[in-house]
Ligand SMILES: Cc1ncc(COP(=O)(O)O)c(C=O)c1O
């Protein structure tokens with residue numbers, strides 16, 4: 238297999254934002270149908286801005302690094318901006334992923350979308 | 365940083381004595397073994413000396429029964445496709461197991477494409493082939509049975525002698541892939557009752573890209589390659605003389621060490637196993653508890669995914685593997701563990717440690733020391749571990 242970029246290894250070695258948010262505004266729990274890996278993403282929203290994000294991931298090195306990166310990326314962003322973050326953007330921020338590992342970054346995008354969805358439902362902004 | 369190699373089922377370092385034996389055949393003795401002059405005769409001698417070492421090691425006395433190949437994969441292909449093609453007028457049915465290496469599995473798939481029928485025998489939870497299923501599968505169209513001697517991923521040793529009794533009583537040709545067995549457990553073709561047997565150089569401290577196939581006299585085989593007269597036309601192509609000489613030396617050395625080396629490996633392997641079990645909760649051994657290669661420990665760390673453990677071990681200088689090296693570029697869960705009905709989540713957390721002769725007790729103790737914090741750190745990250753905190 239093609240090897241991971243330095244940035245991926247950096248995030249894998251020392252992932253940011255590991256954990257749960259007990260009073261999360263939104264929670265996204267998704268599984269990767271390709272490999273069976275799982276990601277839980279928690280966001281805390283105030284005034285439509287994501288002020289905190291944490292994750293728990295059962296997955297490969299790429300899954301853990303993208304979890305770490307996506308939680309970094311969303312912090313400080315508005316909910317609307319965060320919705321635009323794609324798996325490609327996360328992968329690019331990590332200096333790219335081996336082609337066979339691109340699907341792992343889908344986990345991050347979907348977990349984020351699902352957490353925002355959950356927030357919108359809970360706050361009555363969407364039914 | 366210390367570098368500790370615990371991936372010997374993937375490949376082994378070349379023994380310095382092996383390298384030493386090979387070098388002259390790259391330098392002054394570079395001749396083509398088919399040439400009649402002095403250069404050629406020296407090369408031929410190297411090849412034939414190696415052949416003698418191999419056939420004696422396998423317990424036979426017939427030099428014509430050994431064919432040198434480019435490795436385990438080619439030996440397996442030559443055996444499976446060679447016999448199938450030679451005997452296709454007699455029948456079209458092949459029996460193999462569901463845990464074979466891809467070097468046997470994929471040739472079988474290929475033959476299915478040509479119209480052969482293949483039965484993939486189930487295994488039990490330890491990876492042992494179901495003998496009753498074998499008895500039931502045999503028909504009068506069965507021309508070949510191919511069952512591996514020992515599995516590369518979990519190390520389970522198959523009951524080859526018993527399988528042979530069933531297969532030979534029906535007069536069917538029997539092949540075994542002994543790539544992982546050679547050097548770790550005794551291999552004698554008559555005692556095992558096999559007609560064909562594959563072995564590979566780089567798993568036994570020999571060079572990569574060289575192997576051999578034992579073919580019992582009288583067994584018909586259609587070659588894969590067409591070319592010159594080399595290897596009695598069964599494997600044409602100018603012989604890889606240094607490789608063959610290296611394979612011979614490697615076989616000689618593992619043969620000499622077969623009395624004490626496996627015993628030592630088993631002691632170290634068990635030390636690693638107990639060390640892990642003592643310090644880490646929620647682990648599960650994959651493979652047979654006793655009928656297992658002495659160097660192999662395949663263990664699942666529940667709530668975790670293998671690659672993340674592997675990368676962390678690598679950062680500590682420890683080289684192990686998840687599943688088999690050949691499949692780690694793919695995303696599929698190991699077909700071996702799935703066939704053994706290991707739960708998928710648990711299969712994903714499996715790590716294979718495979719020890720070799722240069723490993724020491726200090727190295728094992730180092731692994732036992734660095735592993736628990738890795739597992740604990742990763743489990744804190746795992747959504748599946750929720751609610752289990754504090755127990756480990
Ligand atoms: C059981 C088994 N069969 C066949 C092979 C293939 O051997 P080689 O790498 O020499 O082609 C291997 C190793 O990769 C193996 O473990």
Ligand code: FES
Pocket residue numbers: 269272273274296297298299300338340341344695
């Ligand atoms: S292989 Fe499953 S997320 Fe990467």
